[in-house]
Amino acid sequence: MAGVRDVAAAVLTRTGPITTMKLQKLLYYAQAWHLVFQRKPMFDEKIEAWPQGPVTPSIFAGHRKQYQVTSGPSGNAGALTAPENATLTWVMDKYAHYSAETLSRLTHMESPWRVARGIVDENEKSSQPIAHDQMRHFYARRSPMSTSRSPRPRPARPWKVSISTTTGNELSATSRPAPALPTTWSPKK
Template sequence: MSERKDFCIECRKECYYSLRKQYVKKLIKDKEYTFEITEAFCEECGMKMDVHGLMDKNIKEIDEQYRKIEGIVSIEDIEKVINIYKIGKAPLSIALGFGEITITRYLMGQVPSKEYSDVIKKVLASPKYMMDKLEENKDKIAETAYKKAYEAAKEMRDLFSVSKKMLNVISYIFEKMEEITPLALQKILYFIQGFNLAIYGKEMVKEECKAWEHGPVFREVYDIFKDFKYNPIEDDRFVIFENTESELDINEKEIIDLVINTFGVYSAKTLERITHSETPWIEARLGYDDGIPSNVLISKNSMKDYFKRIDEKYNIETEDGVRKYIKKILEK
């Protein structure tokens, strides 16, 4: 029985109730929509109940579904624009060519027109477009707000210094893992690259990996996330690459899932320890004592050859095989 209780007008007393998803039809601007909402039902008489707070939840559910159906930007994404570009509500409104309080209204729940929604979505997807809008309306915005937002847009644009494939892979990792630190991300990317080279004979990403003191590192990725240091990455900027799974083929996603489901359960320091036990990093670090910086590349051929040997011994195309390999490494 549910632990939830409220007053049932049919039973005329406090009753336990359960929540169920129900479909309702709504007419909006002369167009009929079907929405899935949450409703409460008395566990004694089975009748629908008016539960406190449920109406607000239904309004939110309908709003989110309506926006998705019509391709209208969400409140959450508008907030991300503000956070990503470090700009206030009024300056953002002006920069986009809207009225000064337009963004404030949208954040309070007013649904944007499709035209204005498309502008906001384009800003979220393109730092260059945001820079153009800021430049276009520069004279209408306070200088401090303009400079801060323009610099943030430039930083966003610099994300594209890595390949689109690398960004898609990182975005997919973020989607699959609850949290990840920069150090752990580097190791996960390294294993993804190595496994893809061994299993499919080709690179996953074009970027080169270097043998740094704390293990394999993709320098361009390091530069993007270095400010997070040893903390989990929480980066709204990667909303740009949400829903880009179609740009990764089924084999690529299987490799990423394989690595996340096995190596992804370990701490960053454990992953570092694993890479320090592997031939590609060891050979690239020959001649360098502990603590000595190095920018020597870990060649893709050495990664491919090493993980092919591991595959022949442990069958790393399966999660069980990868786990056996990890266990053997950690027992050393």
């Protein structure tokens, strides 16, 4: 298992200089998705639900009062295992193009941060940790991956959507192929 400083160094190796906020959010997503893909944490350090979103305090302490981070705080990017690198590559492909502010807004809309914040006002300080179970559960439901534990895309599946012929409301969606409609199809009256 890599340390959070190793993961931070690996992120910075891939991105170059980035804002401290963006580094924090990418570390959070790396941890969350590694919990989904490998069912274990990528690093041991806790992530807290701060007003600006998820923050790893030990990394924050290493670049306190810096707007931009240019190098990993004494981390070794080469210390990541193959599964950790695979997860980080997937996370970078999915999230690295977003701005720090967008990533912060995303985390604020997602339940792991919101549950950890509880009833604390959005701008109030908090050091409440974000639970691994919350992260794994939330992101597993959003996973585009198969039920396997490695980050591989699922094959595309056709969807069948049933529509009520009287109200037009959607009734169900299943992963079975939709049958072809007859060319003279019309709703029953």
